[in-house]
Amino acid sequence: MKPFGTIPPWWDAARMDRALAASSVATPCFVYDLDIVRDKVATLRAALPPGVGIHYAVKANPLPGIIAALAALVDGLDIASAGELALVESAAPHAHVSFAGPGKRDSEIEAAIRAGVTLNLESEGEADRALAIASRLGIAPKLAVRVNPDFSLKGSGMKMGGGAAAFGIDAERVAPLVRRLIQTGADWRGFHIFAGSQALDSEAIAATQAATVELAGRLAEEAGATPPLVNLGGGFGIPYFANDATVDVTFVGARLGDALAARADSLKTSRFAIELGRWLVGECGVYLSRVIDRKESRGETFLVTDGGLHHQLAASGNFGTVVRRNYPIAVATRFAEPPSEIVNIVGCLCTPLDKLGDSVSMPRADVGDVIAVFMAGAYGASASPAAFLGHGPAPEHIIGAAD
Ligand SMILES: *Cc1c(COP(=O)(O)O)cnc(C)c1O
Numbered sequence: 001m002k003p004f005g006t007i008p009p010w011w012d013a014a015r016m017d018r019a020l021a022a023s024s025v026a027t028p029c030f031v032y033d034l035d036i037v038r039d040k041v042a043t044l045r046a047a048l049p050p051g052v053g054i055h056y057a058v059k060a061n062p063l064p065g066i067i068a069a070l071a072a073l074v075d076g077l078d079i080a081s082a083g084e085l086a087l088v089e090s091a092a093p094h095a096h097v098s099f100a101g102p103g104k105r106d107s108e109i110e111a112a113i114r115a116g117v118t119l120n121l122e123s124e125g126e127a128d129r130a131l132a133i134a135s136r137l138g139i140a141p142k143l144a145v146r147v148n149p150d151f152s153l154k155g156s157g158m159k160m161g162g163g164a165a166a167f168g169i170d171a172e173r174v175a176p177l178v179r180r181l182i183q184t185g186a187d188w189r190g191f192h193i194f195a196g197s198q199a200l201d202s203e204a205i206a207a208t209q210a211a212t213v214e215l216a217g218r219l220a221e222e223a224g225a226t227p228p229l230v231n232l233g234g235g236f237g238i239p240y241f242a243n244d245a246t247v248d249v250t251f252v253g254a255r256l257g258d259a260l261a262a263r264a265d266s267l268k269t270s271r272f273a274i275e276l277g278r279w280l281v282g283e284c285g286v287y288l289s290r291v292i293d294r295k296e297s298r299g300e301t302f303l304v305t306d307g308g309l310h311h312q313l314a315a316s317g318n319f320g321t322v323v324r325r326n327y328p329i330a331v332a333t334r335f336a337e338p339p340s341e342i343v344n345i346v347g348c349l350c351t352p353l354d355k356l357g358d359s360v361s362m363p364r365a366d367v368g369d370v371i372a373v374f375m376a377g378a379y380g381a382s383a384s385p386a387a388f389l390g391h392g393p394a395p396e397h398i399i400g401a402a403d
Contacts, residue, residue: 001342002359003242004326008283008374010036016335019286020370022397027290027370028307032061032377034069035400036284041073044276047253049260053273055098055231058084060277060378061285064091069402070280071095078275082108085115098231100146100192102166109133118142120192120231122168124177131184143181144189144229147171147219151211153196153235154204167194171215175222182225190227190270191216198237198278202248205235206255209274213256217264229271232256236279240375241325247279278378285377287312287394288332289356291369292348301343305371308347308354311394313384315373318353329357332372337363345371349389 010033019031044054053075058067062084071077071092079085080101085108088097099112100120109126110133112119121127121143134141148170152162169177174191181188193212199205209232216230236247260272289307296302309316317324329345331337341364345357356373365371386393 001361002326004357004360005241005244005328005375006239007328007330010039010283011286011374013335016286016330016332016372018399019288019372020332022399023288023370026395027288028305028311028394030285030287030311030376030381030394030396032063032066032281032285032396032398033400034284034398034402037066037069037281038073038400038402040280040283044249047249048274049253049257051271052256052260053271055273055275056280057234057275057277058088059382061281061380062087062382063396063398065398066281067091073402076273079117082111085111085117089115098144098192100194106133110137113137113139113141116142118144118189120144120146121177122146122166124169124173127177127181131181131186134186140185140187142187142189144192144231145169145174145178145181146192146194147174147215149193149195149212149215151195151208153199153208155201156196156199156204156235156237162195168192171219174219178219178223178225188225188227190229190231191219192231192233194231194233194235194275196233196235199235200237200239200245200247202245202251205247206252208235209252209256210259213259213263213267216270217267220266220270221264226266226268227270229273230267231273231275234274234276234279236276238278238282238375240327282375282378285375285380286332287315287373287376287380289347289371289373291365291367291371294365294367301341303343303345303365303371304348305345305356306348307356307371307394308349308391309384310347310349310386310388310391311384312356312373312376312380314379315376316347316353316355319379319383324355324358326357326360328374329360330372330374331363331365332370334363334365334369340364348391
């Protein structure tokens with residue numbers, strides 16, 4: 001028997017019944033509960049110091065209903081492509097939007113400038129292109145500088161700072177660029193500093209945020225200008241696996257308050273924001289698939305479902321992990337029953353990679369029962385190879401309400 005992650009505390013039998021009702025049409029599918037999203041935002045707001053805004057990184061879950069719900073709850077949306085810009089413009093036309101990401105095409109830069117979106121510049125070359133496009137359009141562009149910090153977020157699943165990087169402009173080259181942006185008449189919006197993702201170590205997150213505030217202060221001093229906004233990044237992770245910690249947002253918020261109280265004079269009138277994707281939406285979602293076959297093979301039981309890694313690549317262990325571990329998983333149709341057998345739960349793709357639960361202890365499930373894989377609200381539907389093997393994408397349903 002192998003362990004699996006802890007089922008997120010919001011998911012009880014009553015909520016699972018509501019998710020099953022929403023999915024009665026067909027499996028496999030995703031169900032997202034906005035009540036959980038609302039709860040998470042409220043928890044974070046209560047923990048953050050006053051005046052620190054929350055941004056939602058749309059790439060975690062770009063479903064229009066999720067974007068619209070988050071836009072009403074948070075202070076800004078972060079996008080990473082013109083495709084996401086189009087989604088945001090229709091789902092949340094009045095949102096404050098910023099656009100980060102290396103390799104922005106001229107057409108994307110133009111669309112963003114026309115839409116009044118803040119571009120988080122990833123290189124001096126991109127700055128030159130943005131200034132030239134803005135001058136051709138006759139618009140003062142909103143430009144922020146993404147900084148490649150001289151540190152990374154310790155213990156994060158994905159490091160995005162500290163060394164050479166495709167992301168951001170090396171901290172030591174930022175001040176001259178800021179001065180140039182201001183001289184050319186651009187609307188300089190401030191700094192964007194993102195040091196990593198999927199961190200569970202609250203102490204490391206707090207230390208990184210303090211270092212980020214300090215770095216922003218130093219850069220502002222060097223540039224001789226106060227940034228209107230400092231986007232401090234985020235990187236808060238969620239506990240996917242057995243024994244994973246939960247980020248203590250009350251602790252992190254209090255430490256951020258201390259860091260802001262001690263900030264440099266160069267930041268005295270700046271506003272601050274953190275940007276989060278998975279922490280806001282990851283736990284609101286379940287991925288539901290139905291048992292199509294129950295079979296024995298050399299002493300082991302396999303539950304073969306109509307879902308799989310084409311919708312939940314990360315849960316199968318094939319997206320950025322070295323050792324495969326089990327996501328939280330349950331028999332949704334027998335949610336209240338105690339475990340009675342050890343099974344392997346697999347998808348319908350003809351590859352041995354397509355595992356949803358490896359040697360997990362479950363109540364007995366038969367053909368027709370529904371399996372729930374949790375933590376499916378972020379990087380599930382949009383970060384999985386839905387075209388692989390021709391099964392097609394999974395429908396996505398929303399339950400609950402954000403307001
Ligand atoms: C992906 C990304 C995020 C969101 O990361 P999460 O781990 O989902 O919170 C935030 N900011 C930037 C710049 C990103 O690239």
